[in-house]
Amino acid sequence: MRIELERRANPSLLFSVLSPFLALALTVFAGGIMFALLGKDPVSALYSFFIEPLLDIWSLHEIAIKAAPLILIGAGLSVCYRSNNWNIGAEGQFIAGAIAGAIVPVVFHDWHSSLVLPLMLIFGMIGGALYAAIPAFLKAQMNTNEILTSLMLVYIAQLFLDWLVRGPWRSPDAYNFPVTRDFAPEAILPELVSSGRANLGFVFAIVAAVGLWIMMRYTLKGFEITVLGQSERAGRFAGFSSKRMIWFSMLLSGAFAGLAGISEVSGVIGKLQPIISPGYGFTAIIVAFLGRLNPLGIIAAGLFLALTYVGGEAVQLTLGVSDKVTRVFQGLLLFFVLSCDTLIQYRIRLVFSRFGQTSEGGAH
Numbered sequence: 001m002r003i004e005l006e007r008r009a010n011p012s013l014l015f016s017v018l019s020p021f022l023a024l025a026l027t028v029f030a031g032g033i034m035f036a037l038l039g040k041d042p043v044s045a046l047y048s049f050f051i052e053p054l055l056d057i058w059s060l061h062e063i064a065i066k067a068a069p070l071i072l073i074g075a076g077l078s079v080c081y082r083s084n085n086w087n088i089g090a091e092g093q094f095i096a097g098a099i100a101g102a103i104v105p106v107v108f109h110d111w112h113s114s115l116v117l118p119l120m121l122i123f124g125m126i127g128g129a130l131y132a133a134i135p136a137f138l139k140a141q142m143n144t145n146e147i148l149t150s151l152m153l154v155y156i157a158q159l160f161l162d163w164l165v166r167g168p169w170r171s172p173d174a175y176n177f178p179v180t181r182d183f184a185p186e187a188i189l190p191e192l193v194s195s196g197r198a199n200l201g202f203v204f205a206i207v208a209a210v211g212l213w214i215m216m217r218y219t220l221k222g223f224e225i226t227v228l229g230q231s232e233r234a235g236r237f238a239g240f241s242s243k244r245m246i247w248f249s250m251l252l253s254g255a256f257a258g259l260a261g262i263s264e265v266s267g268v269i270g271k272l273q274p275i276i277s278p279g280y281g282f283t284a285i286i287v288a289f290l291g292r293l294n295p296l297g298i299i300a301a302g303l304f305l306a307l308t309y310v311g312g313e314a315v316q317l318t319l320g321v322s323d324k325v326t327r328v329f330q331g332l333l334l335f336f337v338l339s340c341d342t343l344i345q346y347r348i349r350l351v352f353s354r355f356g357q358t359s360e361g362g363a364h
Contacts, residue, residue, distance in 0.1 A: 023336035030332050053311050061198040064192075066310065068260065068264075069263065070284050070287045070302035072208055072260040074301065076212075076252055077284055079252055082226060083229045084232070087135070087249070091280065092157035093128040094258070094260055094264075095160075100130075101262030102180065105120065112186055116184070125255040125258045127262075129251045132251055133250065133254070134149065135150040154281070165179055180272040183266060189201055189266045189267035206299065209296065213296050225245065261277075287305050289341075
């Protein structure tokens with residue numbers, strides 16, 4: 001017996017629209033079972049995870065802080081994925097952007113000017129784009145699998161950051177701890193309001209997502225992305241270049257990831273250290289697919305995934321569970337999102353083989 005997937009002739013439009021919500025419901029249900037197996041009251045645990053963070057101003061600011069990089073990176077990745085370019089290395093581009101943007105406040109720490117912050121943001125975007133250019137070049141010129149190259153580059157970026165903060169960029173005033181100098185006040189992203197820590201990074205994320213939505217819906221470039229993503233052959237007949245699209249989508253997503261990286265370092269951490277991300281670059285992949293590769297949907301998906309980070313911290317304190325609970329929830333969500341989308345487009349078919357004869361059975 002073997003299991004095959006057979007494409008449905010007429011996928012349900014209703015279930016295609018409801019797929020993300022069904023995936024969310026299944027994730028919450030599976031999470032309740034997980035808490036019950038851990039010996040915790042599922043209702044109380046789910047309340048602490050999903051509802052309690054929404055009732056406190058401080059927690060709302062934390063959600064905005066964590067949503068900003070997820071939305072920025074997810075919006076950039078949506079362009080890649082819709083054009084059939086699978087950038088999995090946004091985490092490395094996030095780190096590269098943080099390093100490039102930190103050149104100004106770390107290397108030129110004695111320079112105090114209103115130009116410091118704009119230069120940091122520009123350098124961050126350039127750093128992320130240049131790092132994404134590596135897998136883009138390898139795919140465009142050598143037909144190398146960008147999934148593997150972009151993913152492997154993540155570990156190089158992480159190790160390079162670790163070397164920098166332990167070596168040439170380590171602060172002389174940090175008592176031998178692996179951190180850089182604290183950024184000067186002019187190198188810190190301003191807070192949105194005085195009641196919490198949310199900063200301009202959230203504004204960058206919303207503006208970027210809305211801008212990409214306008215591009216995808218109303219411009220020729222958006223049409224080109226859609227056509228090449230659905231059929232490269234049809235795109236060639238329309239005069240579109242798949243190689244140029246590789247460069248465009250990878251550089252754009254890398255620039256957004258780099259902007260997220262320097263915004264996180266400048267707005268939240270205030271210096272470079274060995275770990276600057278809890279995995280935003282990988283979580284943003286879930287955000288992109290949960291948002292249906294639509295930049296406006298990615299805003300909502302980014303806020304929800306940010307809630308899982310804050311909710312995970314809440315249940316650690318209130319229930320004493322492991323910090324891995326957040327990753328489990330995010331993994332369940334990705335699993336259910338992909339499963340729902342797959343079962344909407346395909347039906348499962350069981351193929352039985354016995355003594356050289358084959359019989360088939362379908363499952364709806």
